[in-house]
Amino acid sequence: xxxxxxxxxxxxxxxxxxxxxxxxxxxxxxxxxxxxxxxxxxxxxxxxxxxxxxxxxxxxxxxxxxxxxxxxxxxxxxxxxxxxxxxxxxxxxxxxxxxxxxxxxxxxxxxxxxxxxxxxxxxxxxxxxxxxxxxxxxxxxxxxxxxxxxxxxxxxxxxxxxxxxxxxxxxxxxxxxxxxxxxxxxxxxxxxxxxxxxxxxxxxxxxxxxxxxxxxxxxxxxxxxxxxxxxxxxxxxxxxxxxxxxxxxxxxxxxxxxxxxxxxxxxxxxxxxxxxxxxxxxxxxxxxxxxxxxxxxxxxxxxxxxxxxxxxxxxxxxxxxxxxxxxxxxxxxxxxxxxxxxxxxxxxxxxxxxxxxxxxxxxxxxxxx
Amino acid sequence: xxxxxxxxxxxxxxxxxxxxxxxxxxxxxxxxxxxxxxxxxxxxxxxxxxxxxxxxxxxxxxxxxxxxxxxxxxxxxxxxxxxxxxxxxxxxxxxxxxxxxxxxxxxxxxxxxxxxxxxxxxxxxxxxxxxxxxxxxxxxxxxxxxxxxxxxxxxxxxxxxxxxxxxxxxxxxxxxxxxxxxxxxxxxxxxxxxxxxxxxxxxxxxxxxxxxxxxxxxxxxxxxxxxxxxxxxxxxxxxxxxxxxxxxxxxxxxxxxxxxxxxxxxxxxxxxxxxxxxxxxxxxxxxxxxxxxxxxxxxxxxxxxxxxxxxxxxxxxxxxxxxxxxxxxxxx
Numbered sequence: 001x002x003x004x005x006x007x008x009x010x011x012x013x014x015x016x017x018x019x020x021x022x023x024x025x026x027x028x029x030x031x032x033x034x035x036x037x038x039x040x041x042x043x044x045x046x047x048x049x050x051x052x053x054x055x056x057x058x059x060x061x062x063x064x065x066x067x068x069x070x071x072x073x074x075x076x077x078x079x080x081x082x083x084x085x086x087x088x089x090x091x092x093x094x095x096x097x098x099x100x101x102x103x104x105x106x107x108x109x110x111x112x113x114x115x116x117x118x119x120x121x122x123x124x125x126x127x128x129x130x131x132x133x134x135x136x137x138x139x140x141x142x143x144x145x146x147x148x149x150x151x152x153x154x155x156x157x158x159x160x161x162x163x164x165x166x167x168x169x170x171x172x173x174x175x176x177x178x179x180x181x182x183x184x185x186x187x188x189x190x191x192x193x194x195x196x197x198x199x200x201x202x203x204x205x206x207x208x209x210x211x212x213x214x215x216x217x218x219x220x221x222x223x224x225x226x227x228x229x230x231x232x233x234x235x236x237x238x239x240x241x242x243x244x245x246x247x248x249x250x251x252x253x254x255x256x257x258x259x260x261x262x263x264x265x266x267x268x269x270x271x272x273x274x275x276x277x278x279x280x281x282x283x284x285x286x287x288x289x290x291x292x293x294x295x296x297x298x299x300x301x302x303x304x305x306x307x308x309x310x311x312x313x314x315x316x317x318x319x320x321x322x323x324x325x326x327x328x329x330x331x332x333x334x335x336x337x338x339x340x341x342x343x344x345x346x347x348x349x350x351x352x353x354x355x356x357x358x359x360x361x362x363x364x365x366x367x368x369x
Numbered sequence: 370x371x372x373x374x375x376x377x378x379x380x381x382x383x384x385x386x387x388x389x390x391x392x393x394x395x396x397x398x399x400x401x402x403x404x405x406x407x408x409x410x411x412x413x414x415x416x417x418x419x420x421x422x423x424x425x426x427x428x429x430x431x432x433x434x435x436x437x438x439x440x441x442x443x444x445x446x447x448x449x450x451x452x453x454x455x456x457x458x459x460x461x462x463x464x465x466x467x468x469x470x471x472x473x474x475x476x477x478x479x480x481x482x483x484x485x486x487x488x489x490x491x492x493x494x495x496x497x498x499x500x501x502x503x504x505x506x507x508x509x510x511x512x513x514x515x516x517x518x519x520x521x522x523x524x525x526x527x528x529x530x531x532x533x534x535x536x537x538x539x540x541x542x543x544x545x546x547x548x549x550x551x552x553x554x555x556x557x558x559x560x561x562x563x564x565x566x567x568x569x570x571x572x573x574x575x576x577x578x579x580x581x582x583x584x585x586x587x588x589x590x591x592x593x594x595x596x597x598x599x600x601x602x603x604x605x606x607x608x609x610x611x612x613x614x615x616x617x618x619x620x621x622x623x624x625x626x627x628x629x630x631x632x633x634x635x636x637x638x639x640x641x642x643x644x645x646x647x648x649x650x651x652x653x654x655x656x657x658x659x660x661x662x663x664x665x666x667x668x669x670x671x672x673x674x675x676x677x678x679x680x681x682x683x684x685x686x687x688x689x690x691x692x693x694x695x696x697x698x699x700x701x
Binding site (some may be wrong): 067158159162163165166167169170172175179181182183187188191192193194195196197198200205217218220221222223256263265317318319320322324325331332333334335336339340341342343344 | 508
């Protein structure tokens with residue numbers, strides 16, 4: 001039977017072949033097809049059968065856009081045919097060469113799949129992002145073409161929230177600056193100056209999603225009153241909702257960006273918001289660089305119109321505005337929000353799990369599209 | 370317990386006279402208001418040696434403020450025969466000869482809970498810094514290495530880690546409360562088990578070190594706690610273990626700590642205090658897995674205001690024969 005099934009697969013779309021010839025054996029599959037047609041789900045043009053997929057997963061060509069995690073690379077290499085885009089200086093040539101065979105793309109916060117890349121890969125079925133943010137993927141194009149998209153929510157929520165609080169403490173209490181002070185032997189010359197108390201400061205959160213809520217929970221343990229701004233007020237929280245971002249910035253001591261990057265939230269922290277936050281205010285960005293108008297931020301910090309900043313993300317990573325390097329009220333990190341060994345492994349397992357599920361025709365673990 | 374302190378009758382003075390023992394940047398910041406309320410003698414600004422100053426100026430002085438760095442010995446107390454009250458600007462009292470104070474009937478007040486939140490904040494800040502390499506990452510970016518070297522090293526997950534608090538006093542409790550919100554599991558070591566506390570108690574420091582990923586030192590420095598954290602405890606803490614000290618330098622055997630860090634017997638350390646401040650072992654300066662600060666856990670503008678209120682409130686009460694605001698401490 002398997003041989004007959006395999007031969008059929010060569011000549012006609014496999015699913016319809018199966019359902020036609022073996023609907024009594026695969027009633028569930030038949031129902032699934034009927035279900036998906038009835039509800040107008042995008043049908044996958046080249047969907048494999050469970051048997052063929054399981055046997056041939058190692059032949060599935062997966063394109064990894066950039067280096068992101070060696071454990072992920074190793075596992076992808078073991079289970080699939082891994083193609084590493086960054087290893088080829090002539091990227092366009094390489095894509096052309098493999099365009100008919102690439103069925104999956106693995107991207108991350110730095111690089112994903114824009115419309116051009118999606119168009120260049122006609123056999124693309126799934127994009128599995130090694131990130132929770134999806135701003136590097138053209139989701140509309142994916143929906144149009146029936147390409148599935150997955151990300152890595154939940155496993156990195158706590159990590160990013162921990163880092164947000166770590167940045168708040170580092171900026172308020174000048175931890176990095178003091179460490180430098182001691183290492184340069186300056187303590188012998190005199191005590192350090194007074195710093196800003198963190199406990200009890202009002203924390204304003206832009207975006208009260210998973211990460212925003214985790215930040216709120218932690219800040220509350222320091223006695224920090226919490227307020228937030230988002231598209232709509234969230235039920236079941238005691239936090240103060242501010243309908244306007246200017247209102248939020250004017251009424252908090254520390255403003256933290258924790259929302260998704262979309263066209264609406266691009267440069268959401270602009271000069272007006274920065275001025276509302278003020279010369280004693282502190283901005284923390286653990287979202288995406290483009291959330292903040294970076295030149296305006298740099299100007300405000302250099303001119304002393306903003307009290308301080310803790311930044312894990314930038315508009316053009318890994319480029320960071322050099323004017324920030326000498327500012328002691330600014331702490332800069334190289335996009336390490338989810339950067340722990342444990343979390344990156346959990347993210348990698350999700351990426352692989354989603355790919356496996358797709359190619360074995362099982363429900364995706366964390367689908368977005 | 371706040372009770373009025375009986376002072377021997379003395380000529381009524383316009384402003385109460387206080388001797389300020391030691392230096393304090395806090396008080397210098399609020400010099401004006403403080404000076405306006407009291408007559409303050411500042412021996413540290415005098416060209417005369419202390420004993421001469423006291424003999425000449427402070428024979429009738431009944432109240433003193435004592436800063437943390439000042440060694441208030443029995444000898445000093447002998448030169449201040451009228452002293453009835455000492456208000457320390459610190460929570461720690463290891464620099465004051467408490468048994469001599471007791472003998473002389475001198476009441477001692479410390480800073481109580483004024484600093485607990487700020488000190489706890491620094492302790493937690495150091496824990497996160499060590500786990501997530503914040504100071505090291507900041508250096509990496511600011512020296513322009515990110516575009517050249519690519520992604521930075523991965524840190525370590527904080528959630529689920531076992532935190533061992535050494536000394537569950539007012540600071541220890543604040544540290545515990547904060548780290549719980551990050552998903553840490555809390556245990557503690559203390560002279561006695563604390564009632565109404567859900568954290569696991571260990572009466573043995575080695576046992577605490579053996580179950581902990583991170584040790585946070587929050588206890589007072591006494592004869593019993595001097596070098597409490599010795600080489601054996603550090604080795605028990607282990608190669609993945611971290612230690613944060615925001616209490617007193619001498620609670621840790623500093624030479625052994627440095628050795629363990631250099632030999633990678635422990636994973637890292639956050640230190641606000643040292644055995645011979647402001648001297649800091651230079652071998653630490655080249656390490657990326659340590660965070661160092663100049664004994665400044667209490668130096669926030671918020672704490673500074675609270676200290677001023679605390680000092681003025683208690684001293685005004687003393688000079689008006691009213692009950693003090695803060696409890697008088699027993700020598701334990």
